[in-house]
Structures are given as C-alpha cells and as structure tokens.
Amino acid sequence: MNCAMRVLCLAAAVWALQIPLTAASYALQDPPPTPDPLPVVEEPPQPEDADITVTEEVAEAAAETVEAEDPNAVDPNSPYLAIYGADIHTVTDGVIRRGVVLCKNDRILKVGTKVRIPKGARRIDAQGMQIYPGLVGVDSSGIVHGGGISIRDDFDPFALNVDLGLAGGLTLVQSGDGIAKLTRGTLDGVLAGQTGWVSLGYSSNSPSGRRKLREDLRIVRDHLRDLRGWENDKALGEKVAEAPAAKGINPQYLALLQGNAVARFNANSLKDLLAICDFLEEYPMQSIIFGGQEAWACAGRLGRVGAQMVITPRAKGWADQTLNAPSGWTIENAKILWEHGVPFSILPEQRWISTGGLAGRDMLTLPMEAAFAIRGGLPQEAALRAVTLDAAKILGLEDRVGSIEAGKDADLIICDGDLFHYRTFVQWSVVNGKVVYDKQTAPYFAHIRPRQANSLEEVLEEIERALDVEEVTDERIEESVAPAIDEPEASAGTQ
Amino acid sequence: MLASLLLLLLPPALPVAQEPIERDPTGRAVIYRFDTVETLDGAALQNVSVLVRDGVIERMGPAVVIPANAEIHDYRGTGKMAMPPFVLTHADFLIGDRRGNGGNGRFLAVDSMWLPENWSQDLLEEGVLLVGVDPPGSGLPGRSSVLLADGQVGVPNPLVADLHLKVMVPTGSSGKRLVRDGLKAADEAIEKEAKAKADWEKARADWEAAQKKKAEEAEAAKKADPAKKVGTNGDKAAAGENGEQKGDAKGKDQGEEEPPKEFVAPKLDPNIEPLVDWVRKERVAQIWLDSASDWLHWQDLLGERELPYELVLRHGSGQNFHEVVEQIAATGFRVDVIADISFLPYTRTRANLPAELVAAGVKQLVLSPTSENLSGVRSYRMAVALVVAEGLDRAIALRAMTLEPAASLGQEERITALAVGAPATFVVWSGDPLDPMSEALLVLSEGEVLYDRVKAEKEEQR
Known part of the structure; x- marks a missing residue:
C-alpha cells in the first residue's frame, strides 16, 4: 500500500469509527463535562508533606533516566497507579468530584482533586466514571476454596470465578473462616485474614440446644466471675489460693464472653430474633446474625444488643396470618435497620458466582441486591456502606478496606455509572494497587456497550487494530484526520 | 583393488567428539x-x-x-x-495398576507394569521406538522408567528403571502439603546425615588426636628411659612375644580408643530417598502441572530453593498456561506439552501453547500426544501437524517428537x-x-x- 492510500485509509477509518475524542459518554450520567487535561504537576511541592517528598524523589530518579522524554510517559513497572478524572465515592468522606486516587504499591497514597501524579506512574483515564472501594462479599461460596489459612494453598488466581468476582466489583470475599483478596494472577497477599467466628445454634426448633448453650455459658460466666474475684483479691494483697481452674470450660465460649470472638447466628423469624436478643442481653457478646428477614419488627432491640446483621433484601417470606405479631418480609427491612442504627451487610439470594444460575441474584450482581434496599428507602450512601465499609467491619478489616482513604489498601473499582444502576458495569478492578480486571480486555462483558476510546493514544491504537497496520504515527494522523477530530459532530454522532 | x-x-573424518568405534x-x-x-x-x-x-x-x-x-x-x-524415531515420554497406558494420592517415592513405574503381547508392535507401527512410563497415582507417586519397544512381553526389562521423580502439584492444600512435607522430610534427612557425619568426624579427629598424644608420650618416655622397649608399658611389651598376640594386645590397648568404624549414613526412608537425591541435585524431577495456577503454587512451594526439574504441562479445563508462559520460559528447563490447539479460557479463540512457549523462549520442547492411550499415539503425528500448521516451527516440532524426548529420558546417545x-x-x-x-x-x-x-x-x- 502506498503512502497516499494509507493516509486515505486512515481518514476513512476515523470517519467510519467516529471515535469521539471527548470523554466517553454514558447514558446514565449527566452529560460529561469537558475533560480537563491530565492533572499533572499543578501543586507546588510542600516540604512538610511527606508524600510529596516521596513523589519528588521518584520523579527526580525517573528524570535522570528518561530526561527530555514525554512527561506523560508511563512506566509499566512504576509503583504508582493514578486514576484520574472520575468521581470518587470515598464512603467516609463524601464524594470528590473529578478527583485523583493515587496508589503506591498496594496502598492508597493520596485522594483529592489536586494530587501530583509522579512521572512514569501507571494511569487510568477514568473521566466520566465513578470510583468506589472494592466491594466486600460476606459469606460467599465458590469464589475461593478452602477455609482458614489453607485459602492460600487452594486459591486459583486464574479461575473463572475470580475473574467474575472482579467483574462484579468484588475485591475481598469471606468464605468459611478465611478472608481472601481476589489477587488475580498471583498468590501474594491473597489471604487477608480469618474470621474466628463461633457459630451458635439458637433456634426455636431446639429448646434443649438453647438450654445447653445457656448452661455452658453460665459455667463460663461463673468461672470468669471467680477469676475476677481472685484477681481482685490478689491485687489487694490478700492471701489467695491457686487461680480458679478453667476445667470443663469451652475455650470458644470463654473467648466469646471475654470479647475475643464473634458469635454467628442464623435467624429469620421474629421469634428467633427476639430470643437471640434475650440471649445477648443475658450474655453480652459481639454478634452477627445472618438472615434477619423479620428484623424490621425488632430493629430497636437488635440495635440495643449491638448485633450486626447480614441481610438479603430480596429474600421473600410471606406474613403468617395466624400470628398475632408482625411477620413476613418487607422491602423496607434495610431502611428500618439503618434508622435504628443496626449495622448490616448485604448478601444476594445465591452466595456463589456464575454466568448462569439465577440471573442478577448471585455475587456477580451484589449491588443489585443493595439497589433493592435503596428502592425500599435505604439511603444510597448507606447501601454503599453496607457492601463496603460495614461489610469490612463485620469481617474485622475496616482499618484496611471498605473506603477510599490514604493509607488503606488500594482495592478499588471503577464503574461506568452509578454502582446501583442496572446498566452499570465495572470497567476496571484494582486489587493491591494492580489492575486485575479490565472489562475491555477480559472475555466476559467486553462486547456489551464497549468502552469508547477517549484519548488520542487509544484512538490511534484502535485505528491500528482496525486497519491491522504496524504503526500509525501522530504526524500522519494530524496531517490526515486532524479536521475530523476537531469536528464536534464527529463525537456527538455516536452518542 | x-x-x-x-x-x-x-x-574421511569422524566427528571430533566421536570415540573411534x-x-x-x-x-x-x-x-x-x-x-x-x-x-x-x-x-x-x-x-x-x-x-x-x-x-x-x-x-x-x-x-x-x-x-x-x-x-x-x-x-x-x-x-x-x-x-x-519418535520417543514418547509418558506412555502411561502401559501402566497396569492404579494408586491414589500419596508420598510413594519408593515405587518405580516398572513395578506397576505388565506388558501385553502387541505393545511394541503397536508403538513401532507408529514409528515410536522408546517410551517413558510414569508411576501411577498423584502427589509423589514414585519414579519413572524407560522402555525400548523391542517386543518383550510380561514383566518388562527396562532400559532405565529409575529415572525422574514424578511430582504433581495440583492447586489445593492436600497435594501441596504432600510435596511440601516431602521436601521438608528430605531436608531433615540431609540434616540428620550431616549431623551424624559431623559427629563421626569429630569422634575420628578425637581418636586421632588421642593416638598422636599417646605416640608423643611414648616418644617422650623412650627419650627419658631409652632402655625401655617401645610400647605403652612393660607388661604389654612382655606379653607381646608373638606377632599375633601383639597385634591383639595393641587392639586391646586401644580398647576404649578403638578407631571409629567407617562412616555409615543413617538409613533413609525409601519413600524419602529419591527426594533426598533431588534436593541434593542428583536427580531430576518432573513437575506435572494442570493449570497456570499450579505453576504459581509450584513456585510458591519452591520458594528460594534451586532444584533441577522438567515441567510436564497437561492442561485440563483451564487451558490458561498462556498466563505464565514467560515465567516458565525464564526457568530454562525442558517443557513437555501436549501437541494440541486449545482455546483461551471461556472463548473460542484458538491458542497454540507449544508455539507460544517457543516464542517465549523455551529451548527444550517435548511434544506429547493429546491423550495417554494408543489412539493418542495413533493421532500423534496429526496433532503435531495441526500445531505446525498453526504456527509452530516444523523443525522444532520434529525435534520435539524425537531428540528432545530422548534427551528427557537420558537416551540422547541412543537417539x-x-x-x-x-x-x-x-x-x-x-x-x-x-x-x-x-x-x-x-x-x-x-x-x-x-x-x-x-x-x-x-x-x-x-
């Protein structure tokens, strides 16, 4: 092909592709604002700011090696990852409009609207998108295998379910007593912790089981009382015998009453929930209740005993007309729990992940379940907390994940719209500072509303792909298609 | 004439390295x-x-x-x-029995074989002269053997009975634990032997020092009293009239100072023995992997260790070795792979793993049939032809069916x-x-x- 033909071809391709050079537009959102140029090096360095100092050092080091090169050049091995141009839903500090999240290695380094991006940093141009903390899947099944520390030995970092989890926005899942990060492609850092929950059966179906549990706990409580008395005596300098022996004491129950473990209950009916409240009043301990279909009818009591809930807003159970008490499910369950200050996380109807199964009702679409709670009156921010920070709190990892704050783990998802909207897809997932999922390149959802190129580089790449030519230089593009790029209609035409 | x-x-001239025949x-x-x-x-x-x-x-x-x-x-x-001729490294259809998952290093593949009448004819018909066979079972099932297709029947008479240690590292805690425990046991055995040897050397050195000291004392005594006969004391010298008795007396004299016997290494558990050889780099292991994840788990097990190994890639449903081809190539070890066009996971995108491995820099490639049975052998050439048609270099493919597998079986001078x-x-x-x-x-x-x-x-x- 001669040169003129190539130029013609390129022009034709650009016309045919009609690739908008403005920000990608998504039907859900307000019309995108005119994109800013890359927010690089705006702020003067502040010597008292430790982070800035670090970035400067790196920038200097980089400058020595790649002097006079493109300041926007990207080093794929850079410890920095900058995501810019998107609205950042921090969870703890509101929404930052069109800000930058700068990650270093596996942590978030800075969040804000004016953040210096170090030279060479890996970048994601997320203009017009929404950044959320990675979602936390409590009580998942089939995404990771094994339990406890064996999760590391059982983890398949290339498994379909890991990819699907990331595509669904999950970055951390609990399965059994193990908590795993979805570190695609590596085993490093997969084990995030262990729950150490103690499952307690406290169902009305087994009155003897309840009695036995209370009896066992009474022994532990008596022992603790004796122990405290003995310690007091000892502290007062009185002559004391040997410490009371912990004979016949269930160590798990001891940990529960000492506040070193968390009790896990399953209960849906008001009757069972109230019984658990009674139990927790008698034996105060940290607790998580899974189910909670009729929790709306005793939300105040659940709040007072400090229970945490894991609910499924779309789990339906009809009211029992023979009962002289509130019963059945309500779409307002989550909202009522929220109003009574009961922290909760959300679990879909099915706990595994699949491209088949019950569509929209498994871990692949966790936000849809939360969206249903929003429909029932739960504020959107509370729904976001329920699948991020509050879920992390239930797993005891709220100091590491669940919100976008400096110092926390760099586990983020970048969505092309509101997290709770049915059209929204996760475009990128970031775990431990690494981009582990990109909708455009992963084989699952790339074909559904493909992401449109929104930078010159991406436009060039797309043309190269379309024409299967070796390289398209900037000069050639400028000379051949520059007018087309400037045409506002060219970009508007595809909206 | x-x-x-x-x-x-x-x-006219024999090749330089060739011994005159x-x-x-x-x-x-x-x-x-x-x-x-x-x-x-x-x-x-x-x-x-x-x-x-x-x-x-x-x-x-x-x-x-x-x-x-x-x-x-x-x-x-x-x-x-x-x-x-062609060489098959894993003709495991010749294996007669089955074992489960275990640390059975003591087994040889040849122990589990009974050759049917036509086996070598079947192989020769397809141009296969040499085969490697693996011990059955998973985990650490034992060591592989090598057979020549020369018509023997019944109990095989292998060319090599004890070749590679087979190691399977499936993703999952039990398989990984088995290998991890095996390596740990090998380390402990080596440590135990080193300690025993150190103790023996110390005992030996002590004995030698004692002997030297005694000799010096005797020398000094001789100097002080030249009249006295050479010996430790008068009685002994007197008793030593005939040579034999003298010798005995000498031995007795050293009674408590008898020289330590020759060093004998502590007896090894036969299941651990091949692992010890491997850790000492005296044996090559074949690491069997099913997926890219297995590779990462294998690397996790290996840690900082440097052990000699070959990789046997047998992709199951995952077919995702393309995720780690660069890492695999970087090891520089031989890679045995199925001559198969696979699909990228969850797509209909065709993937030529052998060609990808070569492109990533694998130098020693072995191509194996797509299934470990006779029909796999019969479609072997066709499978390779397909891989060549879709991008693998023909010369590399032919070597990967002949010289490379022969080298893997230690038969590079035969073929x-x-x-x-x-x-x-x-x-x-x-x-x-x-x-x-x-x-x-x-x-x-x-x-x-x-x-x-x-x-x-x-x-x-x-």
Whole structure:
C-alpha cells in the first residue's frame, strides 16, 4: 500500500469509527463535562508533606533516566497507579468530584482533586466514571476454596470465578473462616485474614440446644466471675489460693464472653430474633446474625444488643396470618435497620458466582441486591456502606478496606455509572494497587456497550487494530484526520 | 583393488567428539537410498545414500561407494524418507495398576507394569521406538522408567528403571502439603546425615588426636628411659612375644580408643530417598502441572530453593498456561506439552501453547500426544501437524517428537540426529511423517530392523 492510500485509509477509518475524542459518554450520567487535561504537576511541592517528598524523589530518579522524554510517559513497572478524572465515592468522606486516587504499591497514597501524579506512574483515564472501594462479599461460596489459612494453598488466581468476582466489583470475599483478596494472577497477599467466628445454634426448633448453650455459658460466666474475684483479691494483697481452674470450660465460649470472638447466628423469624436478643442481653457478646428477614419488627432491640446483621433484601417470606405479631418480609427491612442504627451487610439470594444460575441474584450482581434496599428507602450512601465499609467491619478489616482513604489498601473499582444502576458495569478492578480486571480486555462483558476510546493514544491504537497496520504515527494522523477530530459532530454522532 | 575399495570406504573424518568405534570393516553393509533424510540437525538432505555397518551409519551423502557385498534398499523416487524415531515420554497406558494420592517415592513405574503381547508392535507401527512410563497415582507417586519397544512381553526389562521423580502439584492444600512435607522430610534427612557425619568426624579427629598424644608420650618416655622397649608399658611389651598376640594386645590397648568404624549414613526412608537425591541435585524431577495456577503454587512451594526439574504441562479445563508462559520460559528447563490447539479460557479463540512457549523462549520442547492411550499415539503425528500448521516451527516440532524426548529420558546417545558415526537408529516413512496418510515402513535400532511393515502385514494375512 502506498503512502497516499494509507493516509486515505486512515481518514476513512476515523470517519467510519467516529471515535469521539471527548470523554466517553454514558447514558446514565449527566452529560460529561469537558475533560480537563491530565492533572499533572499543578501543586507546588510542600516540604512538610511527606508524600510529596516521596513523589519528588521518584520523579527526580525517573528524570535522570528518561530526561527530555514525554512527561506523560508511563512506566509499566512504576509503583504508582493514578486514576484520574472520575468521581470518587470515598464512603467516609463524601464524594470528590473529578478527583485523583493515587496508589503506591498496594496502598492508597493520596485522594483529592489536586494530587501530583509522579512521572512514569501507571494511569487510568477514568473521566466520566465513578470510583468506589472494592466491594466486600460476606459469606460467599465458590469464589475461593478452602477455609482458614489453607485459602492460600487452594486459591486459583486464574479461575473463572475470580475473574467474575472482579467483574462484579468484588475485591475481598469471606468464605468459611478465611478472608481472601481476589489477587488475580498471583498468590501474594491473597489471604487477608480469618474470621474466628463461633457459630451458635439458637433456634426455636431446639429448646434443649438453647438450654445447653445457656448452661455452658453460665459455667463460663461463673468461672470468669471467680477469676475476677481472685484477681481482685490478689491485687489487694490478700492471701489467695491457686487461680480458679478453667476445667470443663469451652475455650470458644470463654473467648466469646471475654470479647475475643464473634458469635454467628442464623435467624429469620421474629421469634428467633427476639430470643437471640434475650440471649445477648443475658450474655453480652459481639454478634452477627445472618438472615434477619423479620428484623424490621425488632430493629430497636437488635440495635440495643449491638448485633450486626447480614441481610438479603430480596429474600421473600410471606406474613403468617395466624400470628398475632408482625411477620413476613418487607422491602423496607434495610431502611428500618439503618434508622435504628443496626449495622448490616448485604448478601444476594445465591452466595456463589456464575454466568448462569439465577440471573442478577448471585455475587456477580451484589449491588443489585443493595439497589433493592435503596428502592425500599435505604439511603444510597448507606447501601454503599453496607457492601463496603460495614461489610469490612463485620469481617474485622475496616482499618484496611471498605473506603477510599490514604493509607488503606488500594482495592478499588471503577464503574461506568452509578454502582446501583442496572446498566452499570465495572470497567476496571484494582486489587493491591494492580489492575486485575479490565472489562475491555477480559472475555466476559467486553462486547456489551464497549468502552469508547477517549484519548488520542487509544484512538490511534484502535485505528491500528482496525486497519491491522504496524504503526500509525501522530504526524500522519494530524496531517490526515486532524479536521475530523476537531469536528464536534464527529463525537456527538455516536452518542 | 580390494584395498582401494576399503580405502574408499574409510570415513574421511569422524566427528571430533566421536570415540573411534571398533568394528569389523568387512562386516555386512546395508545401503539405504532416499530422496530425503530428515537428519534433524539442520536442513533435510536430498538424494542421500546411507551406509549402515555394525549398527552405525558409516557413510551418508549423495555419493557413497557401495561395497560389493552390500544389501541395497533403494527408496528413491518413491517419496519415502528417513528420520530418527519418535520417543514418547509418558506412555502411561502401559501402566497396569492404579494408586491414589500419596508420598510413594519408593515405587518405580516398572513395578506397576505388565506388558501385553502387541505393545511394541503397536508403538513401532507408529514409528515410536522408546517410551517413558510414569508411576501411577498423584502427589509423589514414585519414579519413572524407560522402555525400548523391542517386543518383550510380561514383566518388562527396562532400559532405565529409575529415572525422574514424578511430582504433581495440583492447586489445593492436600497435594501441596504432600510435596511440601516431602521436601521438608528430605531436608531433615540431609540434616540428620550431616549431623551424624559431623559427629563421626569429630569422634575420628578425637581418636586421632588421642593416638598422636599417646605416640608423643611414648616418644617422650623412650627419650627419658631409652632402655625401655617401645610400647605403652612393660607388661604389654612382655606379653607381646608373638606377632599375633601383639597385634591383639595393641587392639586391646586401644580398647576404649578403638578407631571409629567407617562412616555409615543413617538409613533413609525409601519413600524419602529419591527426594533426598533431588534436593541434593542428583536427580531430576518432573513437575506435572494442570493449570497456570499450579505453576504459581509450584513456585510458591519452591520458594528460594534451586532444584533441577522438567515441567510436564497437561492442561485440563483451564487451558490458561498462556498466563505464565514467560515465567516458565525464564526457568530454562525442558517443557513437555501436549501437541494440541486449545482455546483461551471461556472463548473460542484458538491458542497454540507449544508455539507460544517457543516464542517465549523455551529451548527444550517435548511434544506429547493429546491423550495417554494408543489412539493418542495413533493421532500423534496429526496433532503435531495441526500445531505446525498453526504456527509452530516444523523443525522444532520434529525435534520435539524425537531428540528432545530422548534427551528427557537420558537416551540422547541412543537417539541422535542422523550423521556419520551416529547409531543407525531411524524410521523409514512412506512420506512426510506429519502427513497422516504416511506410514512407518521400517524401524531400525542400531542397524537392526525391529519392524518391517511389509513382513508384518504378510504375517498378519497368514
């Protein structure tokens, strides 16, 4: 092909592709604002700011090696990852409009609207998108295998379910007593912790089981009382015998009453929930209740005993007309729990992940379940907390994940719209500072509303792909298609 | 006349590294003449005569003088060609029994075999001369063996009974724990032996020091009282009238200071023994992997250790080795892979893993049939042809069916590229071996015809 033909071809391709050079537009959102140029090096360095100092050092080091090169050049091995141009839903500090999240290695380094991006940093141009903390899947099944520390030995970092989890926005899942990060492609850092929950059966179906549990706990409580008395005596300098022996004491129950473990209950009916409240009043301990279909009818009591809930807003159970008490499910369950200050996380109807199964009702679409709670009156921010920070709190990892704050783990998802909207897809997932999922390149959802190129580089790449030519230089593009790029209609035409 | 003929027959120059082969120059010579010979060392040769005598290729080239008494097989103009035979590294369909998951290092593959009557005929028909067999079971099931397809039946008489240690590292805690515990046990055994040796050396040194001291004392005593006889004390010297008694007395004298016996290493658990050899780098292990995830778990197990190993990639449903081809290539070890076009996971995008491995820098590639049974062997050439059609270099593919697997089985001197001085071990094909219509007509092992299709078919008709 001669040169003129190539130029013609390129022009034709650009016309045919009609690739908008403005920000990608998504039907859900307000019309995108005119994109800013890359927010690089705006702020003067502040010597008292430790982070800035670090970035400067790196920038200097980089400058020595790649002097006079493109300041926007990207080093794929850079410890920095900058995501810019998107609205950042921090969870703890509101929404930052069109800000930058700068990650270093596996942590978030800075969040804000004016953040210096170090030279060479890996970048994601997320203009017009929404950044959320990675979602936390409590009580998942089939995404990771094994339990406890064996999760590391059982983890398949290339498994379909890991990819699907990331595509669904999950970055951390609990399965059994193990908590795993979805570190695609590596085993490093997969084990995030262990729950150490103690499952307690406290169902009305087994009155003897309840009695036995209370009896066992009474022994532990008596022992603790004796122990405290003995310690007091000892502290007062009185002559004391040997410490009371912990004979016949269930160590798990001891940990529960000492506040070193968390009790896990399953209960849906008001009757069972109230019984658990009674139990927790008698034996105060940290607790998580899974189910909670009729929790709306005793939300105040659940709040007072400090229970945490894991609910499924779309789990339906009809009211029992023979009962002289509130019963059945309500779409307002989550909202009522929220109003009574009961922290909760959300679990879909099915706990595994699949491209088949019950569509929209498994871990692949966790936000849809939360969206249903929003429909029932739960504020959107509370729904976001329920699948991020509050879920992390239930797993005891709220100091590491669940919100976008400096110092926390760099586990983020970048969505092309509101997290709770049915059209929204996760475009990128970031775990431990690494981009582990990109909708455009992963084989699952790339074909559904493909992401449109929104930078010159991406436009060039797309043309190269379309024409299967070796390289398209900037000069050639400028000379051949520059007018087309400037045409506002060219970009508007595809909206 | 005869002398000049003999002179002509002498090879002009033997390859430098080749040991001079002693053979009877008057022995019976056989000449094979081909349109093409795939020597597998550079380009194929055209219009070649191969003079075989005493199991060795004595001369090879377009102009070979034919000895008067030579037997001549002229295949020119028929499309027939010669090439080294195929070697299968994992002919595990020859294994008769099954074992589960375990740390059974004591087993040899050959222990689990009973050869049926036609096994070597079946293999030779497909141009396969050598096979490796693996112990059954998973985890650490034992060590592989090597067989020559020479018609033996019943209890096999292997070429090599004890070759590689087979290690399977499936993703999952139990398999990983098995290998981890095995390596730990090997480390402990080595440590125990080192400690025993150190103790023995110390005892030996102490004894030597004591002897030296005693000798010095005796020397000093002798100097002080030259009249006294050499010896430790008068009584002993007096008792030592005859030589034998003297010797005994000497031994007794050293009674408590008897020299420590020769060092004997502590007895090893036979299940651990091959692992100890491996950790000492005296044995190669074959690491069997099912998916990219297995590779990461294997790397996790290996940690900082440096152990010699080969990889056997057998992708299951995952088919995702492409995720780690660069890492695998970076090890520089031999890779055994199925000659198969797979699909990228969850897509219909075709992937040529052998070609990807070569592109990533794998130098020693072994291609195995797509299934470990006889029909896999029968479709082997077709499978490789497909992989070659979709991008794998043909020369690399042919080596990966012959010389590389032979080297993996430690038989690189038995099956070599065809050259003057090399053993006359080759297969005569009716056409291109990668053409599924071609057939193996003759299989020669060191000049001996192990399989002749015409004869075999005649016998079958009878």
